[in-house]
Amino acid sequence: MAKKGKSVLNPSKKIFVLDTSVILYDHDAINNFHEHDVAIPVQVLEELDNFKSGNDTRNFEARSFIRLIDLASKQKIISDWIALAPPNSGKFKVLLNEKPSKTDAEDIYGKGKTDHKILNAALSLKEEYPGSKVILVSKDICLRLKAKALNLNAEDYETGKIKNVEELYAGKTELYNFPETVIDLVKKENLVDVSKIDLPAKDGNHFFLLKNKRKAANVFYNHALKTISSVSTEPIFKIKPKNIEQAFAINALLNPDIKLVSIQGNAGTGKTLLALASALEQRRDFRQIYITRPIVSLSNKDIGFLPGDAKSKTDPFMAPIWDNLRFIKEQFNGDDKMVAKIDELISTEKIAIAPLAFIRGRTLTKIFFIIDEAQNLTPHEVKTIISRAGEHTKIVFTGDIYQIDTPYLDSESNGLSYLIENAKNHPLYAHITLHKGERSELANLANELL
Known part of the structure; x- marks a missing residue:
């Protein structure tokens, strides 16, 4: 029957x-x-x-x-x-x-x-x-x-998966044999209308390396304004970009017209450090700097298994962020006033470092919000975080899509890949992929050979 x-x-x-x-x-x-x-x-x-x-x-x-x-x-x-x-x-x-x-x-x-x-x-x-x-x-x-x-x-559940992660948007293009006259014009005027030059069409904000045999210019293409502007390589908060990709990242992080930034790259490429230094450089423009990361224990156990109060449980997971903040403080050795200022920002929670779960339900207004290790988020989590953004808030996602600690996520299905693929043409968004490791030659050996 x-x-x-x-x-x-x-x-x-x-x-x-x-x-x-x-x-x-x-x-x-x-x-x-x-x-x-x-x-x-x-x-x-x-x-x-x-x-x-x-x-x-x-x-x-x-x-x-x-x-x-x-x-x-x-x-x-x-x-x-x-x-x-x-x-x-x-x-x-x-x-x-x-x-x-x-x-x-x-x-x-x-x-x-x-x-x-x-x-x-x-x-x-x-x-x-x-x-x-x-x-x-x-x-x-x-x-x-x-x-x-x-x-x-x-x-597998395919919704939200990126079909070809090897061709994921990188945020930059190198153009060779570019006219010297345009390169000279960019260096002279700093802001150039793209209608005057022959630039490949792009549907969103984008970085270009314009190269000629003898000259080069690094520029940001603003899709809304249809302009290109020169990208500075000057240090921010005593952190100097060590390559042009890092300079592109800093440009996006400092640009007030860009409200959503993603930085993807291997360990040691400087993602978190650049985001934190850029936030400190703009500390007067935001009510608070909030730095967070998803908590993923290697044993996949909840933090409730750890002893102590909430801070004691979460501090081990936040240690890499504190390491970056400590490195920035070390750049000001001898400048007691600035070191004291950074300590004050921490003690007054102008800089807040906490697990991602602690922000659920909050509206983030006038916040510089950095989400580290974003590859461990699902697409739905990324959407939820962005939906929390209030007025005058900037959100930055950093991570390495090939270094995932969360069960059931991979380079194609994680939230960072999903964001890069789906936001790449939005006028409020900019992305850059960092390829060159700058932590140390030993760290580069691990990324390249092992």
């Missing part, structure tokens, strides 16, 4: 079974499969129940999904297929503890593990609807491999 709800499905549609990792990545995932149907194993709801308390982003995602399902179900039974809210969407249901009659994942992989119960839920659905293609969607590579070993279709 056909199970209740089976007849409502269109055999030509696909049925996507989502696991917990997908929901914690994007609570709105069930609405992103167009006309196809979506199923959630009951074990996913049980795991989300364990995640719903706390201030971390995954806790927020869990709570948001639970509310979303509650709103969608209303008075309906969610173990039956119910229509999703967006127009032309498919249907949704929760899969209960049903065992497949043919292939049993728990018999093969072991009993008691939630992942194996999720596999069984998908296998049961495959048996129940032989005319539909059932696909398990998971951010967990091992779970996808186990599914494929059982002849069950499995794929």
Whole structure:
């Protein structure tokens, strides 16, 4: 006898079974499969129940999904297929503890593990609807491999992923054999209307290295004004750019017309140091300098496992930021007045260094906001942070998309890559990728050879 709800499905549609990792990545995932149907194993709801308390982003995602399902179900039974809210969407249901009659994942992989119960839920659905293609969607590579070993279709959650990360926008272009007359004009006038010169068309703000055999000019193209302006290589707050990429980064960080900046690069390229020095250079223009980073423990345990109060728990994760601030202070050795001023900025919390979870729910007005290690954020987290920006706020994301510590994120699906790809043509945004390491020759050896 056909199970209740089976007849409502269109055999030509696909049925996507989502696991917990997908929901914690994007609570709105069930609405992103167009006309196809979506199923959630009951074990996913049980795991989300364990995640719903706390201030971390995954806790927020869990709570948001639970509310979303509650709103969608209303008075309906969610173990039956119910229509999703967006127009032309498919249907949704929760899969209960049903065992497949043919292939049993728990018999093969072991009993008691939630992942194996999720596999069984998908296998049961495959048996129940032989005319539909059932696909398990998971951010967990091992779970996808186990599914494929059982002849069950499995794929990553693709929403928000960058298709070709190797071609990700870098923010700069080198132009060779550029007319000397234009290079001379830029150096003379500093600001030049691009209608007067032959410059490749760009849809957003961009940096150019204009080169000739004997001369060169480094410029910023302002897409809104249709002008190019010379980029300075002068130091800021006693931090001098060591290469032209760093000078481009400083230009974007100091530009009052640019409200959103991203800096991507390997360890040792100076991302965080440049952002912090630029913030201090503009300290009078902002009410507060806020520096944060997502807390990702190598053991993936919550900071609640650590001893002490909130500050004691989070200080180890914030240590790299304090190291950069200490380095800047060292540049003022002998200038007791400036060292005292920096200490005062810290003691009065004009400079605030705290974990990202601590800013949830706040509106950031007249803040210079630096988010370090942004590659450990999801696209939804990046969107949430930017949506907190109030008037006269500048937001800076720094990170290395190839050095990710968060489970289920990679160079294609992390929030920093997502931001670079999707914001590159916006008039308020500028990006630069730093390639050359400046920490030390030894650090460069690690990046280049190991």
